[in-house]
Amino acid sequence: MILHGFWRSSAAWRVRIVMGLKGLDRTDRTYRLRAGEQRSPDYLALNPQGLVPSLEVGGATLTQSLAICEYLDELYPEPPLLPADPIERAHVRAFSQAVACDIHPLQNLRVLRMLGQRGLDEDAASDWAREVIETGIEACSRLIAGRGGPYCFGDRITLADICLIPQLGNARRFGARIDFPRIEAVEAACNVLPAFAAALPARQPDAE
Helix, strand or coil: CEEEECCCCHHHHHHHHHHHHCCCCCEEEECCHHHCHHHCHHHHHHCCCCCCCEEEECCEEEECHHHHHHHHHHHCCCCCCCCCCHHHHHHHHHHHHHHHHHHHHHHCHHHHHHHHHCCCCHHHHHHHHHHHHHHHHHHHHHHCCCCCCCECCECCCCHHHHHHHHHHHHHHHCCCCCCCHHHHHHHHHHHCCHHHHHCCHHHCCCCC
């Protein structure tokens, strides 16, 4: 499998965690997003959105991190990333989408660049990102308030944890407040796991 990504991309980070949890080998192909390498003709032929990650597997190219993660979970079901109970599975998906669809897109490089093109200076754009992240993480903390176990939804890692941890990395980059006890406890529990440690941006071959 070939994973196309960027060391600091939280979306690619999610896929790295999943591949680590499931013991899957990968070849990395990396792109300097600030230099626009993801918009090259060759990459756009692979992923017309010009976004990372993309995963080449079995002659197909998959895009969108949550779709990739669920594909890998279906193909390699151990350990499972979604609960067996349909209600709990929906809760995990809702939490994951709150991060991947509501928080992350509003603070990614493409959006911040667009804000700059429309006259918002770098400090104001960072303030925008920080507010988006803080509001979103606070809401996420309420979604899992009162739940037991070390992880977002109990005693097993789920897609929710896989989405949360990279977003906390983004939060620190923008100086966002994330000191919510339940969130901090989940992060501490995840960070000791080898798959999470190996997926850290600083450990990637293209890290700057």
